[in-house]
Amino acid sequence: MSKKNMDKLLKNKKYQAAADQLVAAVQMRIEKIKRRRSKVEAANDLKQIVKEKYGEIAKASKSSGCCGPTCCGGEESKIVGYTVMQDEYNNLDGYVADADLGLGCGLPTEFAGIKKGDTVVDLGSGAGNDVFVARSIVGDEGKVIGLDMTEEMIEKANANKIKAGFKNVEFRLGEIESMPLENDIADVVISNCVLNLVPDKRKAFEEIYRILKPGAHFCVSDIVIKGELPEGLQKSAEMYAGCVAGALQQDDYLSIIKETGFENVEIKKIKVIELPDNVLKEYLNELEIKLLKNNNVGIFSITVVGYKP
Numbered sequence: 127m128s129k130k131n132m133d134k135l136l137k138n139k140k141y142q143a144a145a146d147q148l149v150a151a152v153q154m155r156i157e158k159i160k161r162r163r164s165k166v167e168a169a170n171d172l173k174q175i176v177k178e179k180y181g182e183i184a185k186a187s188k189s190s191g192c193c194g195p196t197c198c199g200g201e202e203s204k205i206v207g208y209t210v211m212q213d214e215y216n217n218l219d220g221y222v223a224d225a226d227l228g229l230g231c232g233l234p235t236e237f238a239g240i241k242k243g244d245t246v247v248d249l250g251s252g253a254g255n256d257v258f259v260a261r262s263i264v265g266d267e268g269k270v271i272g273l274d275m276t277e278e279m280i281e282k283a284n285a286n287k288i289k290a291g292f293k294n295v296e297f298r299l300g301e302i303e304s305m306p307l308e309n310d311i312a313d314v315v316i317s318n319c320v321l322n323l324v325p326d327k328r329k330a331f332e333e334i335y336r337i338l339k340p341g342a343h344f345c346v347s348d349i350v351i352k353g354e355l356p357e358g359l360q361k362s363a364e365m366y367a368g369c370v371a372g373a374l375q376q377d378d379y380l381s382i383i384k385e386t387g388f389e390n391v392e393i394k395k396i397k398v399i400e401l402p403d404n405v406l407k408e409y410l411n412e413l414e415i416k417l418l419k420n421n422n423v424g425i426f427s428i429t430v431v432g433y434k435p
């Protein structure tokens with residue numbers, strides 16, 4: 127082979143190697159994008175399920191005109207059977223019966239340290255149950271904003287607000303992961319049994335951090351897991367909408383909060399959630415139910431606070 131041809135061959139080989147490297151890099155990138163997209167798609171699917179379920183719940187409570195889906199039976203009662211989680215509300219100042227759909231798993235206002243004149247934001251406000259309790263504490267000088275991504279819930283909450291005649295209560299349609307709220311506006315952020323439903327919990331806490339004023343705090347009641355939950359429970363989208371399958375391990379939950387930058391993070395209350403046997407039997411076999419009832423593995427409601435420095 128002549129030197130000229132040899133040079134040409136070597137040059138081609140060099141190009142070939144560079145081209146191979148480029149193709150491999152592009153393929154890796156495509157795989158990464160595909161993985162990221164399937165994660166995003168899964169998150170969007172779950173959010174859609176959550177929206178539909180809570181839309182149904184809001185509509186069921188409206189059409190039946192009863193005190194909430196707990197007394198409505200049918201499909202909804204399957205989900206709202208989890209009212210086993212909710213604390214007593216009806217003796218609280220500001221309680222509005224039509225706003226109580228039995229969907230909470232704690233009482234965030236109990237430990238939120240809300241004061242007269244505060245601006246409070248309630249995330250996943252539903253029909254406004256905690257918003258109206260917070261409103262009675264902040265008084266006429268303060269303001270309470272409820273945020274929810276389900277249109278039917280916002281409609282129901284607004285109907286309750288109009289009935290009560292409050293001027294300083296506002297309900298906004300939007301997602302917790304990208305709140306339609308400005309930076310540094312809240313004295314207190316509360317939330318009741320919602321963040322477990324948000325696929326990207328890190329983003330949720332970053333957003334809470336963003337809207338809190340410096341030195342302000344959040345108080346949220348939420349569902350967490352301790353130990354390995356049986357697969358049947360984890361996978362069920364129905365249970366997801368019922369606050370269980372989307373819950374994190376307690377330690378991971380607290381780590382996310384601290385990594386977001388919150389200080390003085392403290393669990394104020396912890397409750398074991400005992401789901402009724404008829405609900406468990408839909409998802410688990412006898413042995414799995416036994417294991418779940420052993421306290422090493424379980425579902426808990428925690429009410430946790432954290433401060434923005």
Ligand SMILES: C[S@@+](CC[C@H](N)C(=O)[O-])C[C@H]1O[C@@H](n2cnc3c(N)ncnc32)[C@H](O)[C@@H]1O
Nearest residue numbers: 180229230250251252274275276301302318320
């Ligand atoms: C279990 S319910 C709790 C409602 C209310 N906090 C209560 O205690 O009555 C969950 C609520 O959070 C809302 N939600 C769930 N994920 C959300 C998200 N990513 N952004 C905004 N709202 C969300 C649902 O639409 C639903 O109204």
